Amino acid sequence: MASELTLCMAQINPLVGDVRGNLERCIEAVNTAREEHGARVVVLPELILCGYPPEDLLFHRDLERRIGDALEALRVASKGIAIIVGAPDYAADNLYNAAFVFDDGVERARYHKHLLPNYQVFDEKRYFTAGSEPCVVDIDGVPLGVTICEDVWEAGPCESSAAAGAEVIVALNGSPYALGAQSRRESVVAARARSTGKPHIYVNMVGGQDELVFDGGSFAMDASGEVIGRAPACVEAVIPVSVQYAGDSKCVVETQANAPIADDLESIYEVLVAGTRDYVRKNGFPGVLLGLSGGIDSALTLCIAVDALGADVVRAVMMPYHYTSEMSRTDAAEQARRLDVDYDVISIEPIVTACMHQLEAAFRDTEPDASEENIQSRARCIVLMALSNKTGRMLLTTGNKSEMAVGYATLYGDMAGGFAPIKDCSKSQVFALARWRNAQSPDNPPIPQRVIDRPPSAELRPDQEDTDSLPPYDVLDPILEGFIERDLSVRELVELGFDRDVVVRILSMVRRNEYKRRQAPPGVRVSGRAFGRDWRYPITSGYHFPGD
Numbered sequence: 001m002a003s004e005l006t007l008c009m010a011q012i013n014p015l016v017g018d019v020r021g022n023l024e025r026c027i028e029a030v031n032t033a034r035e036e037h038g039a040r041v042v043v044l045p046e047l048i049l050c051g052y053p054p055e056d057l058l059f060h061r062d063l064e065r066r067i068g069d070a071l072e073a074l075r076v077a078s079k080g081i082a083i084i085v086g087a088p089d090y091a092a093d094n095l096y097n098a099a100f101v102f103d104d105g106v107e108r109a110r111y112h113k114h115l116l117p118n119y120q121v122f123d124e125k126r127y128f129t130a131g132s133e134p135c136v137v138d139i140d141g142v143p144l145g146v147t148i149c150e151d152v153w154e155a156g157p158c159e160s161s162a163a164a165g166a167e168v169i170v171a172l173n174g175s176p177y178a179l180g181a182q183s184r185r186e187s188v189v190a191a192r193a194r195s196t197g198k199p200h201i202y203v204n205m206v207g208g209q210d211e212l213v214f215d216g217g218s219f220a221m222d223a224s225g226e227v228i229g230r231a232p233a234c235v236e237a238v239i240p241v242s243v244q245y246a247g248d249s250k251c252v253v254e255t256q257a258n259a260p261i262a263d264d265l266e267s268i269y270e271v272l273v274a275g276t277r278d279y280v281r282k283n284g285f286p287g288v289l290l291g292l293s294g295g296i297d298s299a300l301t302l303c304i305a306v307d308a309l310g311a312d313v314v315r316a317v318m319m320p321y322h323y324t325s326e327m328s329r330t331d332a333a334e335q336a337r338r339l340d341v342d343y344d345v346i347s348i349e350p351i352v353t354a355c356m357h358q359l360e361a362a363f364r365d366t367e368p369d370a371s372e373e374n375i376q377s378r379a380r381c382i383v384l385m386a387l388s389n390k391t392g393r394m395l396l397t398t399g400n401k402s403e404m405a406v407g408y409a410t411l412y413g414d415m416a417g418g419f420a421p422i423k424d425c426s427k428s429q430v431f432a433l434a435r436w437r438n439a440q441s442p443d444n445p446p447i448p449q450r451v452i453d454r455p456p457s458a459e460l461r462p463d464q465e466d467t468d469s470l471p472p473y474d475v476l477d478p479i480l481e482g483f484i485e486r487d488l489s490v491r492e493l494v495e496l497g498f499d500r501d502v503v504v505r506i507l508s509m510v511r512r513n514e515y516k517r518r519q520a521p522p523g524v525r526v527s528g529r530a531f532g533r534d535w536r537y538p539i540t541s542g543y544h545f546p547g548d
Helices: 019-037 055-059 061-077 155-163 181-196 264-282 296-309 326-339 349-359 370-391 401-406 427-440 449-453 473-486 490-495 500-512
Strands: 003-011 041-043 082-091 094-103 106-112 136-139 142-148 168-173 200-204 206-209 212-215 219-221 227-230 237-245 252-254 288-291 314-318 342-345
Touching: 003 019, 019 041, 019 061, 019 082, 019 237, 055 061, 061 082, 061 094, 082 106, 082 142, 082 168, 094 136, 094 142, 106 136, 106 142, 142 155, 142 237, 155 168, 155 181, 168 181, 181 200, 181 219, 206 264, 212 264, 219 252, 227 252, 264 296, 264 427, 288 296, 288 370, 296 314, 296 326, 296 427, 296 449, 314 326, 314 370, 326 342, 326 449, 349 370, 401 427, 401 473, 401 500, 427 449, 427 473, 473 490, 473 500, 490 500
Parallel strands: 003 041, 003 200, 041 082, 142 168, 168 200, 288 314, 314 342
Antiparallel strands: 003 237, 082 094, 094 106, 136 142, 200 219, 206 212, 219 227, 237 252
8 A cells, every 4th residue: 555645854954052942943843844734754863952062062961951852842742743853862971973863752762973073074973872873764655764864974884774675765864064075975875775776855054153154955865876855055944745655665755845056156146145144143243344445355355144034234434444455445445335334434643643653663674564554453443343343243354265374464453353264265366256246147247246256355554465474265275275275295286287386485484384273263264174163283393394
């Protein structure tokens, strides 16, 4: 006899630690699945009740009680519908990353994640014990196998699930964005579908959590490894999937979801906006402010802030000094006008003059150098942080990954702030994203074209350009990408065609400036290896690159 049921993929945006709020979001999704889609099953993401990653909150004794209460509430809420939900399982002497299956007021099954990732941004072995048993639960004649995230990245857990009788395998996920991640997920799950001969349903969470952004993109895949439906990225959604099983034939899944995979620039920009929005809102800030210099980095950051939060809660501040060009003043004012944000012009001339007067005796018999330049940057920090304190708005920093890598930024100056939206974007990506954003509004591009076309400059001394201190970005950025994201050696980078002296100089700058990066604010992770959670280099180190 044929069995058919509707299963809903519920991609939800949790807040880490907010168990009560996350429970409410889950119940809302359950009600939507049941009432709007007539669903028999709803699948919620990995660790959704506590949020992901919960980190050392897992050690807090009261979290166990809150999770227990939330699971009991979901059991009660499962009248007429099966709920598959991710939560920590405080079992005896072990803690598990678990999936609970409730159906019609009864706990039907419990699954413990087999594979615990301990690389890049993941450190689950610090917290969890690995499970080993498959989990298959029959819902109205359809045997559903349950897995969690990393379990689909190797063959074992899915093969065990299929061997235990699963006809369709569901995976609960907390998989964060990195460029190309969606295609990699689908490629891996396709291999599992083909090897098991079973359809797979992949449910991912959405939303920003500190540096990480979970981008959703939940999907249903048939037994041949073909994606038959995909949820949109970076938005909450409850997507129905029809599951049909005749007992002696292959299980069939169908859905009307058809969101495409965005191209690289669109996906990065989406994630920068989502990460900035959630960091500001989840931390309770009423808005943001930033220094608008007339340069490309602050121009892109202002666009992200407005798209994330709305122009009415964004404030831009131009802080000229006598090295600030008229072009910069004009272009900053024009961008603020185009985006309709509050805009202030506050000169730092009196602050720098007073500071230099106080230091005159101490600086006697020395030549001007970066010390004087950095005073300008730190004077701007004084202005911005005063406005932040007075208004309660969070200060966004505007530095990019290229600058963070080589230390081309002022500690306690332009590095100061609460969040750095483009921290993981190279300078080359910043230019590309600026052009992409302008192309989305061709009738009123938010960034004046001259900002994109002009040579980058910090404008801390006369006629200054970035290339006075750094190689051109089309040389710098590929070297940094090779070293930071691919761990290439000096020799390997030289074999790619880069000058050895340039390579050694750049890598040595990266090594010397780790102390600055440790003091930088968090920012959205978009690459395979960002400064922050998945970059762990010692500050104090005797390691030198050949030729350094």
